[in-house]
Amino acid sequence: MCAVVGVFNVKNASKVAYYALFAMQHRGQEATGISSSDGVNMWTKKRRGLVTDVFSDEENFTYLKGSTAVGHNRYSTAGSDSIADAQPITAKYKLGEIAVVHNGNLINKDEVRQKLINEGAIFQSYMDTENLIHLIARSQKDSLEDRIIEALEDIKGAYCFIIQSRKKMFAIRDRYGVRPLSLGKFKNGGYIVASETCAFDLVGAEFVRDVKPGEMLVFEKEQEPRSIQLYPSDPRPCAFEYIYFARPDSIIDGKTVYAKRLEMGRMLARENPVDADIVLPVPDSGVAAALGYAQESGIPFENAIVRNHYVGRTFIEPIQEMRDLKVRLKLSPIKKVIEGKRVVIIDDSLVRGTTSKQIVKMLKEAGATQVHMKLASPPIKHPCRYGIDTPSYEELISANMSEEEICETIGADSLSFLSIEGLKKSLGEDRNYSLVSFDGNYFIA
C-alpha cells in the first residue's frame, strides 16, 4: 500500500504535498519522496523514513521549487525496501523529464520487465512502476499524453498513477478503481489529487470528486483538468480500504470510512450475537467496529485496552523470558474494567492470528471470565495481488485452519467473523467490491 499526491498550479506546491503526505502517513512508512517543477526544471528528494523525518528541514522546500509537485509514501508490495525503490521515480527521455508516483500493484510486471530487458532496457530499481517509465520513453508518439495512453495498454493491475512533466500533470485510475484517488480544489485556484480525502482536509482543499475508474485527468496551464475516459469504468473498490487501511475520516467513492466501519460492527452484532458484559476494541483498528457492535447489541462499550502510540517499527527483540513484552509494549489492559467480566473483543481483521492470540491471553490474565473474539471482516483466505500487503497462503491462518481450530489456537471462548454477504451489505450493495482476500476472485488476470 502507498499514498500518492499531486499538486498543480499552487504556490509552494512541495510544501502542500508534504502536508498531504503527512496526513496519509498511515498508508506507508518505509520511504517518502517529493518531486517538484517550476515549468522549466524539476527537483526531487526521496529517502527512507517518515515524512516529518525526511522533510524535517525547511530548506527542503526552498530546494523543491515550483507550483507543481508529486509525492509518495511507500509501503512495499513490489520491489524491496531499499532507497532505489523509493518514489517518485524520475527520468529524462526524448520529450523532456517526468516524475511518476504509483499506488497499487501491476500484475504483469515480470513479463513486461523481462520483455523490456530483452530489448535492451536497463532498470534502476525492482519496482513495477519503472515499467511505465520505460514504456513511455520507448513510445514513438509525439506527445507525453499519447505516450502515456499507449504505455498503459501494456500494463495490467491495480493502479493509481500521478505523472508530472515540467508543465503538466496526469492522474490515472485503473478501470476497476481498486485503489482510491480523489480530486480536490483550492479556493484561490489550483488542484490537488490524493489517495485519500483526509489530505484535502489538512491542506484546506475542497473535495471535488473521485477520479473515475478508467479515467485520466490532464492538468495543464491554469485550466480545469481535462478528463479522458481511457477505459470503460467497471468499479470494484477495495473492501480492505474500508475495513482497515484508509483513515476513518476519509471519504472513498462517496462513502465515509468511519460510517462503513460502524456499519460492519453493527452487522457483526446482528450476525453473531453473544451474551456478554462489555465490548472492547483492539485499539486503534477495531474502535469504530466495536462501537457499532456495542450500539447494535446494547452491550456497553469500554475502552479498556490502552495503546502506546510511540512504539516504532523496530525495537530490540525481547528475550524468551520476556516474550510478552512485545505485545505489552504496545497494548496494556485496564484490569479494573476487565476483571470478572465476559468480554467481547473486536478487531477489524485476522491475518496471521498473532495479535488475537496475544490479546486473548492478555484479557484472560487481566481477569476476564470469557473472551469472545469477533472480527469485523470475513476470514482472509487469499493473498491480495492488488496492492495490499498480505502474506502468502502458508501464513494466512484462515487459509489453513477451520474457525474451530483458530478459536482453539488463539485460546478464545468463541470466535466469529463478519460474513461476505454481511460485508457487502455494510458497504452498500450499489456496486461490486474487490473482495479477493476473502473470495479469491482475482478479477484482474
Ligand code: AMP
Ligand atoms: P495478525 O496479528 O497477523 O492476525 O494481524 C491482524 C492485525 O493486523 C489486525 O489488528 C489488523 O488491524 C492488522 N492488519 C490487517 N491487515 C494489515 C496489513 N495489510 N498491514 C498491517 N497490519 C494489518
